[in-house]
Amino acid sequence: MAKYNPKKIEQKWQNKWYSSGVFKAKNGSKKKKYYLLVEFPYPSGDGLHVGHCRSFTAFDIIARKRRMQGYNVLYPMGWDAFGLPTENYAIKKGVHPSVVTKKNTDNFRSQMQNLGLSFDWSREIDTTDPKYYKWTQWIFIQLFKNGLAYKSKISINWCPKDKIGLANEEVIDGKCERCGTKVEKKEKDQWMIKITNYAERLIKDLEDVDYLEKIKTQQRDWIGQSHGAVVKFHVEGIDEDLEVFTTRVDTIFSGTFLILSPEHSFIDKYRNKIENIEEVLAYREGAKNASDMDRTNQDKEITGVQLKGIMVRNPVTNEEMPVWTADFVLDHYGTGAVFADAHDKRDFKMAKKYGIPLRTSIKPDNEELTQKVKNLEECFEDDGTLYNSQEFDGLKSADARPKIIEWLSAKGLANSKITYKLRDWVFSRQHYWGEPIPMVFCKKCGWQPVKEKDLPIKLPNVKKYKPTGTGESPLSLIEKWVKTDCPNCKGPAQRETDTMPNWAGSNWYFLRYIDPKNNKKLSDDSAMRYWMPVDWYNGGMEHTTLHLLYSRFIFKFLWDIKAVPASVGSEPYKKRTSHGMVLGEGGIKMSKSKGNVINPDTIIKQYGADTLRIYEMFMGPFEQMIPWDTKGVVGCRRFVDKVYNLAAQKKMATKTDEALKKVLHKTIKKVGEDVENLKFNTAISSMMEFVNAWQTSENGLDKKDLADFLRIFSPFAPHLAEELWVSLGNKDLCCQQKWPKYDEKLIEEKRVLLIVQINGKVRDKIEMKAGSSQKEVEKLVLKSEKIKVLIGDAEVKKIVFVYNKLINIVI
RNA sequence: GCCGAGGUGGUGAAAUUGGCAAACACGUCGGACUCAAAAUCCGAUGCCCUUAAAAGCUUGGGGGUUCAAGUCCCCCCCUCGGCACCA
Numbered sequence: 001m002a003k004y005n006p007k008k009i010e011q012k013w014q015n016k017w018y019s020s021g022v023f024k025a026k027n028g029s030k031k032k033k034y035y036l037l038v039e040f041p042y043p044s045g046d047g048l049h050v051g052h053c054r055s056f057t058a059f060d061i062i063a064r065k066r067r068m069q070g071y072n073v074l075y076p077m078g079w080d081a082f083g084l085p086t087e088n089y090a091i092k093k094g095v096h097p098s099v100v101t102k103k104n105t106d107n108f109r110s111q112m113q114n115l116g117l118s119f120d121w122s123r124e125i126d127t128t129d130p131k132y133y134k135w136t137q138w139i140f141i142q143l144f145k146n147g148l149a150y151k152s153k154i155s156i157n158w159c160p161k162d163k164i165g166l167a168n169e170e171v172i173d174g175k176c177e178r179c180g181t182k183v184e185k186k187e188k189d190q191w192m193i194k195i196t197n198y199a200e201r202l203i204k205d206l207e208d209v210d211y212l213e214k215i216k217t218q219q220r221d222w223i224g225q226s227h228g229a230v231v232k233f234h235v236e237g238i239d240e241d242l243e244v245f246t247t248r249v250d251t252i253f254s255g256t257f258l259i260l261s262p263e264h265s266f267i268d269k270y271r272n273k274i275e276n277i278e279e280v281l282a283y284r285e286g287a288k289n290a291s292d293m294d295r296t297n298q299d300k301e302i303t304g305v306q307l308k309g310i311m312v313r314n315p316v317t318n319e320e321m322p323v324w325t326a327d328f329v330l331d332h333y334g335t336g337a338v339f340a341d342a343h344d345k346r347d348f349k350m351a352k353k354y355g356i357p358l359r360t361s362i363k364p365d366n367e368e369l370t371q372k373v374k375n376l377e378e379c380f381e382d383d384g385t386l387y388n389s390q391e392f393d394g395l396k397s398a399d400a401r402p403k404i405i406e407w408l409s410a411k412g413l414a415n416s417k418i419t420y421k422l423r424d425w426v427f428s429r430q431h432y433w434g435e436p437i438p439m440v441f442c443k444k445c446g447w448q449p450v451k452e453k454d455l456p457i458k459l460p461n462v463k464k465y466k467p468t469g470t471g472e473s474p475l476s477l478i479e480k481w482v483k484t485d486c487p488n489c490k491g492p493a494q495r496e497t498d499t500m501p502n503w504a505g506s507n508w509y510f511l512r513y514i515d516p517k518n519n520k521k522l523s524d525d526s527a528m529r530y531w532m533p534v535d536w537y538n539g540g541m542e543h544t545t546l547h548l549l550y551s552r553f554i555f556k557f558l559w560d561i562k563a564v565p566a567s568v569g570s571e572p573y574k575k576r577t578s579h580g581m582v583l584g585e586g587g588i589k590m591s592k593s594k595g596n597v598i599n600p601d602t603i604i605k606q607y608g609a610d611t612l613r614i615y616e617m618f619m620g621p622f623e624q625m626i627p628w629d630t631k632g633v634v635g636c637r638r639f640v641d642k643v644y645n646l647a648a649q650k651k652m653a654t655k656t657d658e659a660l661k662k663v664l665h666k667t668i669k670k671v672g673e674d675v676e677n678l679k680f681n682t683a684i685s686s687m688m689e690f691v692n693a694w695q696t697s698e699n700g701l702d703k704k705d706l707a708d709f710l711r712i713f714s715p716f717a718p719h720l721a722e723e724l725w726v727s728l729g730n731k732d733l734c735c736q737q738k739w740p741k742y743d744e745k746l747i748e749e750k751r752v753l754l755i756v757q758i759n760g761k762v763r764d765k766i767e768m769k770a771g772s773s774q775k776e777v778e779k780l781v782l783k784s785e786k787i788k789v790l791i792g793d794a795e796v797k798k799i800v801f802v803y804n805k806l807i808n809i810v811i
Numbered sequence: 812g813c814c815g816a817g818g819u820g821g822u823g824a825a826a827u828u829g830g831c832a833a834a835c836a837c838g839u840c841g842g843a844c845u846c847a848a849a850a851u852c853c854g855a856u857g858c859c860c861u862u863a864a865a866a867g868c869u870u871g872g873g874g875g876u877u878c879a880a881g882u883c884c885c886c887c888c889c890u891c892g893g894c895a896c897c898a
Contacts, residue, residue: 214815214893221814221894228898246898259898302896328896338898345812346896421897541892618836620823623816625891629823635836638851682825685835692835755831760879762831800878806830810878 004644006608010719014113022736023067023118025074027515027527034071035531036063037510037573039539039547040078040125042502043104044085048111049590050598050628051582054616055538058579058680060117061617062536064715065675067118068739074531075118076513078125079105083502087433090465097433097465101128111600115609116718118735123516127435127505132512134456135522136504137438139554140427141449142561144439148194151447154426158186163469165430185288188471190428191437191498198553199223199420201570205556211576212623215544222545224421229405230335231414233258233312236320238273242266242312245334245419249408250400252316253389254341254361257351258323259304261331262287267307275309280325287327302328302350314339315413316390316404326350334419348379361388362397425550427501430473432465434499442486442493451487457495473497506547507554510534510572511564522558525565532564537573540581548576577678580624582616587627598628610717611637617680617716639684640717642691647706647724653699660697661746663690664705668742671712680716687713703728708740755806756781758790774801781807 017023038059041052063075081101090097105126112119125132143149157166159176166176166183176183195202203223206216228247235242242258260266262284271277283305304326311320321339328346329338340347342358351358362384363370372378383397392400408414428437436457438450450457460481462474476482476497486493508522514531515523539548555572558564583589584596591597603612615636620626656664667690674683690709694701701709707728714721714734725734749770754777756764764786768777778799781787787809794811801807 217815218893224894224897226897244898248898326896328898330897333897335898340898344898346898419897421894545893618823626823629837631837632823639836641851681823682835685825688835753831757830757879760830760877765831798878800830802830802879806879808830808878 004641004648004720006610006640006719007605009723010114010116010604010609013719013722014116016722016733017116017118017735018113018121020733021122022733023073023075023120024122025076025120026072027524027530029072029530031070031072033074033531033535034063034066035074035510035534035536036066037076037513037534037537039537039543040080040506040509041108042083042085043079043081043101043108045089045100045104046592046597047104047107048600049582050600050603050616051579051590053115053600053612054582054622055579056112056117057115057613057616058622058678059536059538060115060613061675061680061715063118064718064735065672065739067735068711068715068737070738074123074513075120076123076125077112077117077119077121078123078509078513079108079127080502080506080509081105081126081128082434082500082505084431084433087431087465090433096461098128101126114604115600115613118718123513125509125512125516127509128433130456130458131519133435133505135512136435136500136508137450137455137457138452138522139508139558140500140504141438141452141455142563143193143557144447144449146557146561148197148557149427150192150194151189152192152424153187153189154192155185156188156190156426157183158471160184162467163471164467165471186471188428190426191439191496193425193427195425195550195553196420196422198556199225199422200418201556202422202549202552205552205571209571209576210574212578215541215548215576215578218541218544219549222422222549225418226420227416227418229408229414230417231315231339231408232412233315233321233339236311236313238270240266240270242323242337243335244337244339245417246339248343248397248401249404249414250383250386250389250392250395250397251341251343251362252314252339252404253386253392254343254359255314255317255321255339256319256342256357256359257321257340257347258312259329259338259340259347259350260307260323260325261329261336262325262327263331264325264336266337267325270310273309274307276305276307280305280307283325283327302326302346302353304350304354306354315408315411322356324350324354324356332423333421342373342376342379343381345379345381359388361386363387427504428498429501430467430471431499432459432462432474434502435459435504436475437496437498437500439496440484440487440493441496442489442491444491445486445488445493448487448493454487459499473499475499503547503550507551508558510537510551511558522563529565529567532568533571534573536575536577538577538579541578544578577623579622580620580626582619583625583627585628585630590628598630603633607633607637608640608719610720611640613718614640614684614716618684620681622678622680639688639691640720642695643713643717644720644724646691646694646700647710648727652706653702655699656702656705657697657699660693660701661705663693664701664709665742665746668708668712668740669747672739672742675715684716687716707737710734711737711740749804752804754804756784756787757806757808758787759810760808763787763790770804772804774799774807777801777807781809 036059038055063073066073086097086100089100127133159166159181161179161181162176165188203220203225206219226247228245229249230243230245232241232243267280274280304324307323307325310323312323314321342348342360343362358376360373362380363373364380364384373380386392386395386400392404405414405416436459438455438457440448440450442448460478462478465474468474468477482495482497484493484495511523515527518524552572556570559570600612611633615633618636619632667686670686671683710721710725718735721734751767752770754766754768755762756766791811796809796811798810
């Protein structure tokens, strides 16, 4: 038989698979479904990254295994193709982004096919296809109609050199991603989405899904729920209360002053009551100009200005408290105001700096520390025991909190309240290459959504993709497109010229794969009922708080408005895992500038796709970051070669050796279990062990056992598996076979290697039949010369026996 | 600062969850084949002492629990990821 030639083999089987449609998922099937999803890539000009290959191959293995286990598997692929690099390329070269996108997606597709990935290509989607983004726009309109999309003036990142608004992800270290200029803030009217309405559900429903714990934790932290209370502080001489959010009501008896954010509306409302208003407004101005970098600087000196002439009353001590403003109090969190006391480091520092009186009311358990706290030498921030707190003295912080809230709310002075760090989602981008926001502004009717029958609002062709310099999107320059009729009154109106962020298309794409050609709906109800939710979704950790959270939110919304059938439930993904990044050799990030990018095409050309697949799975644990090592690829090629040589050239046994058969069945068990746990590296090492045993066995495998091995091998190295499958005389495809079962009886050990320890140290090993009793083992061990010598005259104190494993003699 | 993950040979890593630490692979060294090289095959390979055997040491550091600890508990150090003036 000829030498192993992956080039010849792989092309042939890819053609066969893709032309026969074996990987097509069937809607309306009676079979059990399995929906496997990997994040669709942004088709960049650089081509497929070996990191893509890793997660796509991993889930390809699961998809192939599931098909062999009899499932109707949906494993689709598409393109998240709106995005900046394509737009930048268009600006530079003057080529239309859609032309670039077409070129890049063609390249990506062929690279994926060269890897033998079993995607169902009949369901391919592209977020930049008007037939697709028609529904992205439709979702926006539903958000608007349900009061979840609104316009708001907010400060955006502004590059003064390029004269363009930047998304957070375009700001690297406070500088513009393109030109490196320091980014400024600029106020601009933006479309916002009220994701905060869903904050509670987004946290609560995490209980019902199977996500990696670290993913859940990260989402919870991002949403940032805190339980506390809003307390009212009456302003002296004005019929007004200042409301303050706190999670530490237990410290309220020590509250001696109040701090407002510089932007707090109270300052505007009572300008004339504030004696030093000029100073206060100057402070506000200064805070506004401080960049994010300065504001997050830990060591920054605390500053503040007192609102002279304003006093409030502490609702529990009834004492007068001065009111200050300081920029560490954030306007957008809680009520934009805090009460300050000796139990918060920042308040403590500020009071010391400006000579504001402090009082303590919580003490730690430690007596020495308590003295320091009482003397105001140290700031105690933790929970402790209350004192100076009237009837609440002696209570622990945690017990005091609900009691104090209850007591205050009875008097109408407080309400318990839950706040979130999560903020509403800025949805406008001043770019060309994105979905146009389907809204129209009419002087008479205000903002109006485009009529659904007029969707999609197609991106018009422009001559220049360059930003306008005024902060408007390039679309604003196309007068013909901007001018339109009001959908409501038919009067003259203007289109929104901002586009959507690149998260918009990926919010709901998993619904489109289910029914990719539907032009009446996002996706057909009965098909959604069958396929949803996604059974297993894998993606990068970097998408945990953006894409993953956004898409969960949008899905909940679609479910609420019944665009998704009720029976599906309100969580889109049953299970979510994450892969580790593939780094360049030496452990640094792969990048063009470092010249350490590995192109999968090169590896396939040199070693074959099966080898690349196996290497990517063997290189290390799937969830872990891992450096590329071309030497390791060689080792995997040797393994693949070995399988080929053994299967193709060794004479077939009439009956497999008993010992080898045993190893085979252990391997079937191990590979099956490891794949389910994403432990591909150990699955492969166990197959290597099996192949080594096969190589050294006397007679080798018989036809049936070789066929079983090929079946477990085929998800990993599908091309070679098919080639060897037909060489056994089969006419069908290996990937359509049943996943083999292992024989429990064969796996059972008849003889075991028993460890003999003296005082916990391994001194000997004896082989004996499995299931021997302690007595039998003891007899044998104590007779052994080696052990006799080691025990010598010492007294045997104790003997520990672990069934089928070890015996430990304590002397 | 807080939260999360991790630290095991020269390298990537295993370790059935408390029971032989280093499987599998890379690399290195030695041998076979060859005029020679590559490829391939065989053997050795945690460290230390040693011609060898035997002993001893070893999972970031220190302490503890246990007949037995990479695994459990306490303290500390380091690396990576996330959040970060969030009241």
